[in-house]
Structure formats: C-alpha cells, structure tokens
Amino acid sequence: MPVSIQLYVILNHKQAKLFGPVTTALKLCCLKVSAFLVWPATLLRQARSCFLSMQYSCFPPRVPFNAGLLSSVRLKAQRKQASFVGMASFLLLSLGLIGPVSGQIVAAGGTYTAVIRADSTLWSWGNLTYDPGWESPPDRKTGPAPQGHTVRWQSVAVGEHHALAVRRDGTLWAWGSNARGQVCLGGTARVSSPVQIKSASTWRQVAGGYSHSLAIRTDGTLWGWGYNRAVQTRDVKAANQARSAAGSKTASLPAPMPLGPPGASWRSVAAGERYTLALRSDGTLWAWGQIEDRSVETWADPQQAASIPWRGPIQIGTSTSWQSIAVGYDYALALQQDGTLWAWGNNEHGQLGRGDQSYAPNPVQISPGVRWQCLAAGRSHTLAVRRDGTLWAWGHNDEGQLGDGTTSTRLSPVQIGTDSAWRSVAAGRFHSVAVKRDGTVWTWGNNDAGQLGNSAESTRSPQLVSALR
Template sequence: MKKTITLFFIFLSLQNYAQCWQTVSSGSDHTLALKTDGTLWAWGDNGSGELGDGTTVDKNMPVQIGTANDWQKISAGHNFSLAIKTDGTLWAWGFNSWGQLGNGANTRQISPVKIGTATDWQSISASRGTTGGHCIALKTNGTLWAWGRNSLGQLGDNTLVDKNQPIQIGVDTDWRLIATGGNHSLAIKTTGALWAWGWNGTHQLGDGTNINKLVPTQVGTATNWQSINGAYTHNLGIKTDGTLWTWGFGPEGKLGLGTVSIAEVPTQVGSSNDWAKAIAGINHSVALKSNGTLWSWGKNESGELGFGTNSTTNIVVPTQVSTNADKTLISAGESFTQIMNSDGFLYATGLNTVGQLGDGTNANKNTLTPIVCTALAVNEFKSMQVKAYPNPVRELLHLSYEQEITMVSIYNLLGQEVYNKSVQADEATLDLSALSPGTYLVKVTSADNAQTLKIVKQ
C-alpha cells in the first residue's frame, strides 16, 4: 500500500511537470516559453537583457519573468524579445540599437516594457540571425505593422530608414500570417497568396531574382499557402495539400533538396503530402508530419538535428529523428532545436554554450534532452525547508532538513526509481556519480511530511 501511494504522488508530480509547458520560441541564442498558467519563462543568452529578468546574466535553466500570468504569445529574436498579453497589449525587451523594441527609443531594456497603448495586437514575429533587428506584427483588424532595422527594406514601407515605433505597412486589411527572416519578411493573405519583401541577395524572397524589394511583393501565383517560416537565408512553407516547399540559399543542406543549394523560387521538398509544421533554423531545418513524427536536416555540427551524433557531414534531405509519433510543436534557434510533445513535455538538442537549451548545463546535446518545468516558481522554492546543494550536481548531493529525514528516493522523468537511501538524520550526503546526466525528481521523506525537488545531474 505504501509503495502504491508513493508511486501515486510521483505520478502526480510528473503530471504536473508534463502539463506545464504551453508554447516555446527560440531566438538566436535564447529561449522564451509560456506555461499553461500564463506565466512567462526564459533562459539562455542574456547579454542584452533579452531574457527580461532585470539582469544581463545568462541562465541555463528556465527563470520566471515577473509575476504576471496573462501572457499569450511570444517571439524570440536576435538578442531581443516580443510578447502579447491576453488584453492585446504589446511588450518588448532586450537589444534595441535599431529600434526593434518599438518603444520610441534606441536603448536596451532588461525587463518587459509596454509598447504604445494599442490593445488589438494579434501576432508578432521577431527576426533572428546575427544581423536580425526588425519586427512585423498583425492587428486583429488584419492590418500589417513593422518596426526596427530597415537597411534592406525589410520593413516594407518603401524606405531604407529604421523605425523605432510600429508603423502600418500599406492599407490592406487581409493579412493572415507573418514570419520574419534575418533581413527579410514574409506574409500570407487571407486569399492564400504568399508575399515577401526585404533582402533578396540569396534568393530568399522566392521571386526568381536577387533584387531587394522595399514593399510587399507577391511570390508566384499560388493561393494555397497554409504556413511559412523564415531564417537568415532560407524559408520553408507548407501548402494546404500538405506538401513542403523551400527556397533561398542552403549550402548546408538546409533546403532539404539533396545537393541543390540554391532555389530561386519555392521548390517542393520530396513528394510527401502529410507535412504539418516546418521551422527554419539558421543553418538547419525541422518539421513535423501530420502523424506527429519529427524530421530534420541541414547542418549538424552541434547536434542540432537530434540524431545522437555531431558531424560535419550535412544531412541534405528530411530524415526522421525517432520513431515516436507524439510531437506537436517545434522551434529552432541558430544551432539548436526545441520540441514539445502532446503531453506538454519540452525537449531540446544542439548548441548550449550559453544555456539556450535550458537543461541546467552549458554542454551541447545531440539527442532530445528533457527540459523539466518546475512546479514552483523560484521564490516558492526558496521558502521550502529542504535544502539541496549543489544543483546542478556532479557527484555528491547534500540535503538538509529541519526535521529528521527517513528516506530519500530519486526518480527519472519516466517515474522509475533509480536511487534510494535510508537516512534517519536531518542531513544526508548522496553519491550520485553513477547516475546518467539528466534531470531527476528527488523525494525527501520525513516522519510526517514528504517533499519532491528537482535536480540536474551533470
């Protein structure tokens, strides 16, 4: 009976972790995420305040940003961040040299600041890539807006002048979906037609030329575009028939067209018609099929493709990552990838030098590594009586408690017990050197209480 109750509580703890994440957005080297309770979390590079926690210190684990629980949409760019709240207000923070925060200034902000007074913002897209510094957005009335860097016409206002406040682009009210590349922009209208503008030096606009466009320009004549996503020099799109298309420049194989490295116009990838989502990283690509399977291709030097290897040999066609068919959301940064499954578990793989994966380490990963969603906020953890240090831990984990500890049990994220120790003292030292690197739940039991903590084993 006691074992059944213990497993039941561990199951509840895992369910709490599993159902925690709602969505994630990968910037160049940082990550934003929303929990199902509407709170905002961030990790990774923070040199420009792009995490929004009031500091410029990198974080390799998720940290809560403020205390608000009404965040709705997020977009992580290159050293800056955007978000929309449920009341339709727009917020921004981070690097701001080109006015990409839209607050009328060009100085960085290390905490979220409200942009203007409008309450009808619907969707946002922040540009990534080393020179990315512009934003585009849609309002609920179908109008298109842009601000930030404009040296290559990426705002679409027929000028090359940066804007540090949102400006409306044209007068059309039938815009449906938007995406930014490094220095270009993409959009789909309610008619299903595809439009692009900005830098076109590597054919990323898909119009058959390499001439920059200063205003939105229709790409081809197709009217069945369903979704689009852009990176620095290439783009991915899915049509309503489930076919996958790519265009731009991709010598790393990120176009998915085999040895073909340039596509001047949208070109179909393979012949499958069951693609559901596609995301362009800077030098790699990831996609989901309608059956929930994950596929990736392109550069893999940092393990960003998730195949369990790091290789200078590029993967030039979409290749299935695993046999699991439970993936529902994908996001890609400069050299890392993040995946969410149907249970709300978040996984990451790839470059991790500034903690952009969020697993509590700064070591690169080449397989999908779970990013545990802590059940409590940071300030709540501080008030707990059980103390565990160091965390992350390499070998010895020290526990202390105001009451006598009777038993310590450690579980992996599948709910399997991997360690236990009888203690009978208010302090304990655990030798965890035999545990594999990863995230674990530590259940500390006393005579009349039990607490479950999260630790990261390096």
C-alpha cells in the same frame, strides 16, 4: 525563426470549417458511444482528419481561431478545453482511429530546436549559445530532452541565442543568452534553464529575435525587451528610467515595455535580427526597427513615415486581410487570408523566392496562383507548406537546409520529396524542422550543435527525430 501557432479543424480537403475546441472535443468524444456501431469508412476518416487537424499548426486556410491562445476572458476556459481534447485523444487512440502524436508545436532558431508535444511537455535540443565563429562545436550526441517532466506548456519561440515559452498557467519563461537583456534576468550572464519573467500570468504568444524579445498578453497588448533598436518602445521616458534603475548604459530594455500605440490590439508578432513584424487584430500589418541596415520607414508611404513621432510601428500597405507572418534574419514573409504568399527584404540568396536576387523594399507576391498554409524563415532560407500538404523550400542551401538532397541555392520554390502530409515548419540559422500530420518531427541541414536531434554531421533531406516517436 519562430512562427505563430493557430488552431483549426479540417473535415475534408474541399471544406474548411471552424469549431471551438470544446465543441470539437465533445463531437469526438461522442465517437465512444457510437463506435460499437458499424461506422462508414468515410466517416471514420473524417473523424481522424478532424482530430489531426485540431493539433496546433502554422496557418490555417481560413480565418483562424487564434491559438496564440485566447483572450483573457477565455484563459480559464482554455485549461478546461485542454482536458476535453486530452480525453478525446485518449478515446480515439483506444479505438484505433488515430496513431500516437508526438509533436504539436515546433520552433527553431540559431542552432536550437524546441517542440511542445501532444502531452504539452516541452522538449529541446541543440545549443542556444553556440557561435560557430568563436567556439568549437559542442557534443552532438545530446538528443531531445524535456524541460521538466511535469510542467505543461502552450507556446514556444526561439531566437538566435535565446528561447521563450509560455506555460499553460499563462506565465512567461526564458533562457539562453542575456547579453542584451533578452532573458530579462538582470546582468548579462547566460541562463541555462527556463526562468520566469516577472510574475504576470496573462501571457499568450512570444517571439525571439537576434537579441530582443517580444510577447503578447491575453488582452492583446504587445510588450518587448532586450535590444531597443529592434524593440522600439513608445515610452522613451519609461525606458530610460528602467535602464537607469537597472544600471544599464546600453540601448537595451531590462524589462518588458509596452509597444505600439495605446489601445492597439495585436494578434501575433515575429522578430528578426533588428526589426519586428506584427499583425493587429484588424488584419493590418505593422513593422519597426531596421532590416538590412534600412529603416522600416522605407516600407511605408513617405507622408506616413514623416508623421511618426517615434520610431515605432508603421503600417505596411493598406490591406486588412493579413493572416500570418514569419521573419528571417533580414527579410520577412506574410500570408493573406486567401493563401497568397508575400515577401520582402534582403534577397541575396533567393530567400524571397521571386526568381532573382534583388532586394525588395515592399511585399511582392510569390508564386501567384498557389495557395499556401504555413511558412517559416531561417537566416536566409525559407520553408512553406501548401494547402495540399506538400513541402517547399528556397533560398540559401550551403548546409543542405532546403532538404532537396543538394547544396544548391534555389531562387524559386522547389518541392521537398513527394509527401503531402506536412503540417507545420520551423527554421533555424542553417537547419530546418517540420511536423507531419501524424505528429512526427523531421529535421535536416546543419548539425554542428546537435540541433537536428541526432549525431549526424549534417543531412540534406528530412530525417525522423526518432527520440520523439
């Protein structure tokens, strides 16, 4: 399932310092003037680390500059900032301070993978609508392909059978299955290529569940459409009117509807099978819908649940220091600002990483004492990157989706390889994707629909997606 993307800069392993993209890009551009001097090796290494960490990544060690991206006031400035970063990239490449960077943002879901490269082009592979229970496997020979060579994208998310993306101009696009209106096109026909959702150009971040879609605008408002038992719009009357106007007799929303209480500002959102998890700008964590056939009201204080007039967002705990979130098929994960990892929901295959297989109705801390940077949740397996850049996985592993070279289920985190250069991760139904600090993209697990980007049947350890080099 998709992860939210944030921007940060790391100057060294001991200190994390936040810069605005323009300031950082200008600092990097200054290297052109001074590169003809004899620079100490340490300074050059710091400049390289500064740039590579400036790429889009999962979750930074400190309170982030949210790269979901930016408020509406900064939307135009963002486009100018992109040109600065692009210029800095060119200069550093020319000076030999960095190598080519292929992948920036990665998303996975079902049997599909998508990557936004350093040049902001969107590449994808696999099959969005393939269902192994009903269809024959498609041709695996089709590798990564661009969604238009000239279009520039800023964020992408993949649900179980559909995908969503936001272009640099702030417009929202979707494609894949539309059985529940999750592509927002009208009817239920599959959509093979991106189509624009409405005409607004103020979208910032997206998330896709099994059959519902979510998006946050630059003003912090949260919107949802598709299967309404997971979306849970607050405006029931408007939802009924929208369904009536579209001729829909199902429990689906055919168009984006506002979610959450009026006036709430949201930082990021993630989606599972029939539920939604979201972070407000104040660092509080909220959820709604159902997880493993249990209402999210079971996660909240009974008095709070009883006071909710509609089945909308309820707060999970009382903490105001939640940093980032990820959602699997029927379980959830969240990071605190101090790097601690918490998990709850279904644990049949050990996907919570707590060492057992018991259901957890409330967040429980995973691996106390360890500080995490990035995480992703698949159908029933979990991937995470520690702050030291090492990659870890746990949960279901029947297709080799953990990447440890086996098909053994892991109830606790196990390290994948020995590399400490991992930056971000994403997880699909039974496959996994990760990006290293040099921007290279790696995949492993099941490959029934070509979701690994190669022609192999499956792999049990990370393999480079050579087509993106």
